[in-house]
Amino acid sequence: MLDDALNGGFENPPVQSSHAFRAALSALARPGRVERIMGAEAPGLSEAAATLLLTLCDAETPIYLAPGHDSEALGQWIAFHIGAPLVGPSHAMFALGAWDALMPLTGYPVGTPEYPDRATTLIVEVEALTPPTARLTGPGVETVARMRLPETDPFRANRALFPLGHDFFFTAGEQIAGLPRTTIVEDL
Amino acid sequence: MTDQTGATTSDYNFAYLDEQTKRMIRRALLKAVAIPGYQVPFASREMPMPYGWGTGGVQVSAACLTPDDTFKVIDQGADDTTNAVSIRKFFEKTADVETTEHTQDATIIQTRHRIPEAPLTEDQILVYQVPIPEPLRFLEPRETETRKMHALEEYGLMHVKLYEDIARHGHIATSYAYPVKVEGRYVMDPSPIPKFDNPKLEMAAIQLFGAGREQRIYAIPPYTQVVSLDFEDHPFDPSKADAPCDLCGADHTYLDEVIIDDAGGRMFVCSDTDYCAGRQAQGHRGRLSPEAAE
Amino acid sequence: MYVAVKGGERAIDNAHTWLAEERRGDTSVAELSVAQIREQLSLAVNRVMAEGSLYDPDLAALAIKQARGDLIEAIFLIRAYRTTLPRLGHAEPVDTGKMACDRRISATFKDVPGGQVLGPTFDYTHRLLDFALEAEGLPPAAETSEAQTGDTPRVTEFLNKGGLIQSEARSDATPPDMTHAPMQYPAGRPLRLQALTRGDEGFVLSMAYSTQRGYGRNHPFVGELRIGKVAVEMDIPELGFAIEIGEVTLSECETVNQFAGSRTEPAQFTRGYGLVFGQTERKAISMALVDRALRWEELGEDNLGAPAQDEEFVLAHSDNIQATGFLEHIKLPHYVDFQSELELVRKIRRDAAEAAMQEAAE
Numbered sequence: 001m002l003d004d005a006l007n008g009g010f011e012n013p014p015v016q017s018s019h020a021f022r023a024a025l026s027a028l029a030r031p032g033r034v035e036r037i038m039g040a041e042a043p044g045l046s047e048a049a050a051t052l053l054l055t056l057c058d059a060e061t062p063i064y065l066a067p068g069h070d071s072e073a074l075g076q077w078i079a080f081h082i083g084a085p086l087v088g089p090s091h092a093m094f095a096l097g098a099w100d101a102l103m104p105l106t107g108y109p110v111g112t113p114e115y116p117d118r119a120t121t122l123i124v125e126v127e128a129l130t131p132p133t134a135r136l137t138g139p140g141v142e143t144v145a146r147m148r149l150p151e152t153d154p155f156r157a158n159r160a161l162f163p164l165g166h167d168f169f170f171t172a173g174e175q176i177a178g179l180p181r182t183t184i185v186e187d188l
Numbered sequence: 189m190t191d192q193t194g195a196t197t198s199d200y201n202f203a204y205l206d207e208q209t210k211r212m213i214r215r216a217l218l219k220a221v222a223i224p225g226y227q228v229p230f231a232s233r234e235m236p237m238p239y240g241w242g243t244g245g246v247q248v249s250a251a252c253l254t255p256d257d258t259f260k261v262i263d264q265g266a267d268d269t270t271n272a273v274s275i276r277k278f279f280e281k282t283a284d285v286e287t288t289e290h291t292q293d294a295t296i297i298q299t300r301h302r303i304p305e306a307p308l309t310e311d312q313i314l315v316y317q318v319p320i321p322e323p324l325r326f327l328e329p330r331e332t333e334t335r336k337m338h339a340l341e342e343y344g345l346m347h348v349k350l351y352e353d354i355a356r357h358g359h360i361a362t363s364y365a366y367p368v369k370v371e372g373r374y375v376m377d378p379s380p381i382p383k384f385d386n387p388k389l390e391m392a393a394i395q396l397f398g399a400g401r402e403q404r405i406y407a408i409p410p411y412t413q414v415v416s417l418d419f420e421d422h423p424f425d426p427s428k429a430d431a432p433c434d435l436c437g438a439d440h441t442y443l444d445e446v447i448i449d450d451a452g453g454r455m456f457v458c459s460d461t462d463y464c465a466g467r468q469a470q471g472h473r474g475r476l477s478p479e480a481a482e
Numbered sequence: 483m484y485v486a487v488k489g490g491e492r493a494i495d496n497a498h499t500w501l502a503e504e505r506r507g508d509t510s511v512a513e514l515s516v517a518q519i520r521e522q523l524s525l526a527v528n529r530v531m532a533e534g535s536l537y538d539p540d541l542a543a544l545a546i547k548q549a550r551g552d553l554i555e556a557i558f559l560i561r562a563y564r565t566t567l568p569r570l571g572h573a574e575p576v577d578t579g580k581m582a583c584d585r586r587i588s589a590t591f592k593d594v595p596g597g598q599v600l601g602p603t604f605d606y607t608h609r610l611l612d613f614a615l616e617a618e619g620l621p622p623a624a625e626t627s628e629a630q631t632g633d634t635p636r637v638t639e640f641l642n643k644g645g646l647i648q649s650e651a652r653s654d655a656t657p658p659d660m661t662h663a664p665m666q667y668p669a670g671r672p673l674r675l676q677a678l679t680r681g682d683e684g685f686v687l688s689m690a691y692s693t694q695r696g697y698g699r700n701h702p703f704v705g706e707l708r709i710g711k712v713a714v715e716m717d718i719p720e721l722g723f724a725i726e727i728g729e730v731t732l733s734e735c736e737t738v739n740q741f742a743g744s745r746t747e748p749a750q751f752t753r754g755y756g757l758v759f760g761q762t763e764r765k766a767i768s769m770a771l772v773d774r775a776l777r778w779e780e781l782g783e784d785n786l787g788a789p790a791q792d793e794e795f796v797l798a799h800s801d802n803i804q805a806t807g808f809l810e811h812i813k814l815p816h817y818v819d820f821q822s823e824l825e826l827v828r829k830i831r832r833d834a835a836e837a838a839m840q841e842a843a844e
Contacts, residue, residue, distance in 0.1 A: 014201055014207060018203070019256075024214075028222060029221045029394045029407075029410060030410060055211070058208055058211055061215070093215075114336065114338075116223050117220075117223060117228045139224050139408075139411065139412040140410050180222035229666065230664055231661075231663050231664050232664070233565045234803065238810060238811065239803060239804045240811030243807075264816075265818060268490045270493065270814075273491045277491070301816070332794060357830045359826065361826065363825065363826040364819040364823070380816075380819050382818055382819065382821070383822065403664040427825060428822075442818070442821075443821070444821060
């Protein structure tokens with residue numbers, strides 16, 4: 001158990017985190033685009049989700065682990081590599097889990113009119129990022145993009161909150177896709 | 189390697205900033221991308237160059253750079269202005285990245301006051317240095333007030349100001365840092381680029397804006413709607429000097445006016461030096477090109 | 483034929499070499515050592531430590547040497563260095579009641595327990611140039627006495643015992659850190675005090691002076707000014723207790739200000755507080771006055787619209803590194819912006835001339 005917690009970090013943090021960040025930036029700036037992101041391994045997580053956590057989180061970012069991802073082993077890994085406090089949904093800067101386990105979205109901060117950035121970023125572990133199920137338009141999309149989403153209604157409701165709302169990363173294996181609050185989501 | 193202060197640059201982390209600072213900036217950048225045009229507060233660090241000289245842009249570039257990047261820095265459109273040289277050297281030393289003067293070869297371009305003439309691609313990031321990120325600052329100096337105005341989408345004051353310009357001068361008297369509305373929501377300062385560049389703000393590349401002293405980061409994702417504020421009877425006019433470039437003959441670029449003699453003689457040259465050199469290499473000639481002058 | 487100006491890189495390198503030469507000055511004059519600066523220009527060193535937010539006399543002296551005596555430039559060097567240092571932990575709050583005072587005066591009482599200690603001050607020097615300093619030599623030794631041992635109680639605490647002065651709210655909350663989080667308004671007192679203690683001495687002085695002249699007057703008395711060394715302790719989790727890791731010299735000023743009161747609250751004096759690294763008493767007193775002016779809302783006073791009462795105005799403009807950077811950046815090329823203004827002015831003038839011609843023709 002402890003071995004798991006001590007392993008799986010970056011061998012070269014400045015360089016690996018820089019590549020990982022660029023993948024995350026590209027994914028969020030271009031909804032529908034799938035990027036590769038790798039370098040970290042954590043108990044029970046995809047390489048993409050582990051790498052994203054290690055790239056973005058530290059002692060200043062409270063994390064919520066949804067049921068199914070709230071194992072002691074992952075908690076220890078986060079304590080050792082990241083040092084982030086584990087909190088409930090209402091205080092989470094980042095939330096991590098499977099889609100159903102993360103629900104309901106109403107439990108997470110959406111920001112305030114003065115500070116819409118103070119909203120939770122959700123990292124959703126999924127089986128796969130293809131085949132697409134939704135049609136995307138909005139910032140980052142030249143004409144129309146496509147993406148696999150667990151459902152579409154919650155993202156329409158999220159879009160209606162703009163400029164408040166949640167931002168999402170979807171992770172599977174070494175792959176990551178992003179969905180910011182600005183994206184207009186329709187069923188394909 | 190030692191720098192001017194005698195400190196060895198290897199004492200510092202890759203791209204100068206420590207990893208915790210980079211994470212903080214990266215989180216702000218992602219929120220900025222998610223809320224186009226909204227100014228995300230960030231805990232700007234003191235940099236080894238003065239505030240007002242690109243510390244915001246430098247921090248954003250440092251948080252984005254990977255060792256695989258090719259980096260270009262321009263100031264006023266030119267690669268060889270002193271501050272552009274200084275910032276380029278900083279990253280050559282601290283991040284050991286390749287640098288270039290060719291727009292199309294760069295993966296990250298840090299700029300002050302210009303958008304390159306050549307269209308940028310999806311594989312590029314444009315980082316702007318921003319002095320005053322708040323477009324409403326000159327109408328309302330208080331941060332507490334402007335924050336409320338953005339929250340309430342209360343931009344009437346800005347329209348009144350622009351309309352007063354028209355009443356007094358017959359034109360909107362803002363020629364650079366011309367305010368835009370992003371994705372129909374936030375009024376944003378595009379940094380002090382000439383308004384000629386405003387139409388280029390809708391582009392394929394990711395645009396990131398860093399204001400170090402004012403501790404703000406904001407962004408325009410690719411293909412985001414960016415509208416320059418105007419009125420039906422006074423539409424936005426991205427004007428420039430009514431002349432072609434005297435070196436490459438281009439009639440579609442932003443021009444610098446250069447005084448060339450005591451009698452007030454002047455010439456116009458592209459402010460984007462790389463674009464101008466590229467055109468000359470392709471055989472384009474202007475009124476004062478070496479061949480024409482002979 | 484026109485050739486665009488090139489060679490920015492060479493110009494910068496040459497400028498730096500020339501700068502290094504100028505810094506050294508006439509080489510027939512002996513070079514200053516960092517130790518000389520630290521020992522003999524100690525008030526400059528103290529100011530650089532205070533506004534650089536880094537307590538290290540040797541580095542501050544080095545920065546002064548490198549900056550050719552330009553203190554804002556030296557402060558800048560220290561700040562830029564400081565920001566690269568890892569943060570290993572937090573010290574316990576220092577206890578200035580246990581300060582070993584070199585100087586301790588109260589203007590509100592003729593004498594106080596612990597005594598008035600004048601200390602090494604310029605206060606009663608006649609400001610006559612001392613030409614004897616042109617010649618080098620040792621000054622006469624000052625008289626010494628036994629150092630006082632034991633705590634030095636604060637003057638304001640005597641007032642507090644009688645309920646005559648407003649007591650400060652106690653809190654164990656971790657204060658926000660202005661170097662790790664973006665400034666947000668309203669900032670609150672912990673952030674205000676942080677900003678003021680590293681704020682520009684001249685700016686804080688002028689703000690304080692403006693309150694004395696009537697722009698937000700708050701009738702201050704120096705309840706106590708003390709300068710001396712305090713121990714810095716750090717909690718070591720492995721040991722389970724705090725150990726002393728060093729000592730720092732601080733200047734602390736508490737002012738006793740005009741009383742406030744209402745029908746329900748009897749009249750009470752109020753306070754302002756200043757605490758600054760090193761022997762920096764002008765700054766500490768100024769800080770206390772500005773702190774007090776900024777507390778108008780908390781103490782139920784009117785906003786008189788005075789600059790020193792305006793938290794956002796004071797805090798946003800107190801930092802000399804921000805101010806000097808932004809001020810001096812207008813030296814950078816702005817010809818692209820200027821060109822766009824030039825075109826616009828020409829256009830407006832052309833339109834006006836055409837309109838005048840048309841009017842004349844009609």
